[in-house]
Amino acid sequence: MTTFLDGKHVLVAGAGVTGRSAAEALLAAGAQVTVTDGSADRLLALETLLSGVALVPGLTEPPQGTDLVVTSPGWRPESPLLAAATAAGVEVIGEVELAWRMAAELADPPVWLAVTGTNGKTTTVGMLESILRTAGIDAVACGNVGLPVVDALLAGHRVLAVELSSFQLYWSPSVRPLAGVLLNLAEDHLDWHGGMTAYAEAKARVLSGDVAIGGVDDPVVAALLKAAPSVRHIGFTLHEPVANQLGVVDGVLVDRAFDTDEQLVEADLVRPAGPPGLADALAAAALARAYGVSADSVRQGLLNFRPGAHRAVRVAESEGVTYVNDSKATNPHAAIASLRSHPSVVWLAGGLLKGASVDELLAAEAHRLRGVVLFGEDREVIAAALARHAPTVPCAVVDATDRDAMTSVVHAARELAKPGDTVLLAPAAASMDMFTDYAHRGHAFTEAVLDLVEHERSRA
Template sequence: MLEFLRGRDVLVAGWGVSGRSLIAPLRDIGARPVVTDNGPRALAEAAELGLDIAPAPELENTDWSRFALVITSPGWRPDSPVLASAVAEGIPVWGDVEFAWWVDQARLYGPVRKWLVITGTNGKTTTTAMTHSILRAAGIPSVACGNIGLPILDALRRSPGPQVLAVELSSFQLHWAPSVRPEAGVVLNVAEDHLDWHGGLDAYAAAKARALLGRIGVVGLDDPIAAGLARRSKARRTIGFRIGVPADGELGVVDGKLLDRAFTKAAILAEAKEISPPGPAGIADALAAASLTRAIDVAPQFVREGLVAHKVGPHRSALVRELGGVEFVDDSKATNPHAARSSILGHQHVIWLAGGQLKGAAVEDLVEEVAGRLVAVVLFGMDAPVIAAALARHAPEVPVLELDTRDHSGMGQALMNEAITGRPDSDIADAVMARAVRAAAEFAGPGDTVLLAPAAASLDMFTDYTHRGRSFAGAVEELKDEDLGRRL
C-alpha cells in the first residue's frame, strides 16, 4: 500500500507533534518529506533539521504533481488553502493517523497491532488511560497513544513493540482517517463541540462514528446521539454500556457493581465505589474501557485490577486543596458544555469558574440543568458574556461576577504581545485567574466546591487547558482562611 511513496516527495502539512512523528517513517519507506506550515518559526526549525520546506503561501503556485501524498496534522481544516489545492489537483490527503494505520498494516515496524480506539466529546483521555491500565494489569504489552499525547507512529516504532494500542482519537483525527478498522472502538458520547471546524453536529457525529468500523463497536447508551450511532455502526458486532441495569449484549451497573452481559452471561467486573474519578462520568468511562478490553478477551479479574489501579490525571476533576471546609477542584479539561455538565453534577453546592472559547457550542441547556447547584458564578475570557446571558435567563437568582478581562491592568499590552508572538501572555492570564479564584473564594463557605469547569476552550487566554489548570491550582495555593466567605 505504501510502495507508491518510495522515491517521491510527500508534503507534511503542519510542523507540530504529529508532523514531527512522520519524518522517520517516511524516510524508512524511502519517501522524501517536505514540510509546510503557516508559522515561520516552525519552518525554520524544520529547516535546521535538514528537511526541505515549502512555506504555505508558495504552494498556491506549486507543481502539485511532484507530491505523491499530503499528510496533514489533524487541526488543519479541509477548506484550508493547501489541502483544498491538493484535492483540486487530485493529490490524496491523509491524516497522520491514516498514515500510521497503513504503516502498521505494512508491518514496517513488526507484526500488526490490535487497535482499541476511543473517541467521544468527553471522557476520551480518562477512558484511554483506564484501558491502558487494564491491559497492563493483564500483562499485555501495550501503550496509550494518539490524542492523549504520544503519536501513534512513535508508539509503533518502540522496541520492544506493543501488541495492543489504546488509541485516543479526536473528531479531527477520525475525519482524516477513513481506513482505520479497529479491533474494537467506542463512541462515549456526542455533544456540541468543534462545530466551527466540522460545519455542524451531523458532520461532527459522522466523524466520531468512524470508530465503529471494525470488529467490535461500542456506544454509550445513556447519550442519545451516541446511542443513535449504533444504528449506523458498520462494526461486525455492536454493543453498548449504560449506568443502569444492562440488557443482554450490554455492560452496566447493578447494586453498585459493574456487570458484563455482552461477552458472557453475567460477570462482575468491579465495584462502582472503586472507580476513579468517582461519579457517573467516571463509571461510564470505566464501563467503556471494560468493553474494549473484554472485546479482546481480557479476563474480568484483570479488568478490576486495572480499574482499581487507575487514578484520575491532573486537570480532570482533580482536588487541588481543601480550605476551611471548601473544596477547590480543577476540571480545566472540561472544554465544552457537555463536560462541564458532568463536572458540576458531581457536586452539590458549586461556585463555578467558567469562560473561554465556546467554539459555537450552546450553553442554554447546561445552565438550565445545573442552575439548582450553583451558589455563584465567576466568568472570564472571550465568551463570558454568552454564558452570563444564559445565566440571566435561566438562573437569575444566582450571583454572577463577570471579570472584564480585557480591561484588566496590562491586558491591552498582553493582547498586543499575543498579536506579535501568536501566543497568549502567560503572566496576564495567570493574573486574571488569580482574580477569578479570589472572587470565587469570597462566595464560598463550608460544604461548597469552587469548581474550575470552564465549558470552553482555553486558547483565548492560556497556552492550553493544562496551563489554565496549573494557573488555577497556583492561585488556590495562595489563598488563606480569611479569603473565604466574605460575601455570604
C-alpha cells in the same frame, strides 16, 4: 517496513508534534518529504531535528509532483493548502491514517482498540492501557492522548489504545480498529465541522471495526451504534445491563456482553469517582474484553489506574470552601458532568466555546449554582445565557486576560462562596484565548487557590 511510500513526494502540513513524527516516519519509509507551516519558528525548530527534509513556510498549494499530503489534525479541509491539494487530485490524509496504512504492510500488525467521544477519551484510553498492561500485554496509549500513533507503531507495541479526536477521525477514512468505542456525543468543535451532523459523522467512524461499542444512555450514540456496520454491537450503561451490554448492578460493574453475568469491579473503587468515571471504566472494560482480557485483569487494571491531572482534582479546602480543578472540562457536556458531582457550586467558566451553547447546561444545572465567575473571550455569551436561565444567581465577570487574571477569578469566587460550597473550575470552553492549554489553565487556578489558602491560614 513499507513499500507504498518509497520514492513518493509527500507534503506534511504542520510542524508540531504530529507533523514532526509523521515526517520522521515518512523519511524512514523512503519518501521525499517537504514540511510546511505558517510559523517560521516551528519550522526552524525542526531544522536541527530532521535532516533530509525540505522546510518551506506558508505554502498555499502543494509543490509540483506532490503525491500525498499528510496534515496535522487541526487543519481544516477548507484551508487554502488542503483545498488546493484536493482540487489538484492530491489525496489528503492525517497522521493516524498514515500509521494505519503503514501497519497494513507489516507481517504481524498491532491490534487497534480505539476511543472517541466528546468527553472522557483520555481517561478511557488510560484505563484501557492499565488493564492491558496488567494482563501482561505490550500496549500503549497513543493518538490524541499525546503520543503520535506513528511513533507507537514504529516502537513495535502489540496493542495500540488509540484516542481519536473528531479531527483525526475526519482525516482517517480507512481506519478499522478491532474494536472502537463512542463514549458520548454533545456539541463541540462545531466551528471546525460546520455543524452537529458532520461532527457526529466524523465521530461515528470509530464504529467501523469488527466490534462497535457505544454509551447507550446517550440516545444519539445509541442510534449511531445501531447503524454501525460492525459484526458485533456492544452497549454500556450506568443502569442494569441487558444482553450484549456492560452496566452496573447493585454497585458492581457487570459484563453481560462477553460473559453471562461476569462481575468486574465494585463501582465505589473506580477512580475518578462519579458517573463519568464509571462510564469510562465500562467502556475501557468493553474494549479490553473484546480483545479477550480476563475479568480479573479488568478489575486489577482499573484499581491500578490513576486519573490524569486537571480532571476533578481537589486542590484545597479552606474556611469550609472546597476548591476543585476540572480544567479538562473544555466543553459544556463535560462541565455538566462536573457540576453534577457537587450540590452547591460557585462555578468558574469561560474561554472559547467553539460554537457550542451553554443554554442546556444552565437550564439543567442552575439549581446548584450559588455563584458564577466568568472570564475569557466568550464570557459575555455565557453571561447572556445565565441571564436567560438563572437571572438571580450572583455573577462576577473578570475582564483581565493577563497572567494574573486567574488570581482575580479565584478571589471573586471566594467573595461569592459560603461554607459548604465548592469553587469549581469547569470552564465549558477551550483555553487557548488566555492559556497555552487546559493544563496551563489548571496550573494557574491551582497556584491562585494555594496562594489564597495560604493567605487565609496566615490570617487565622
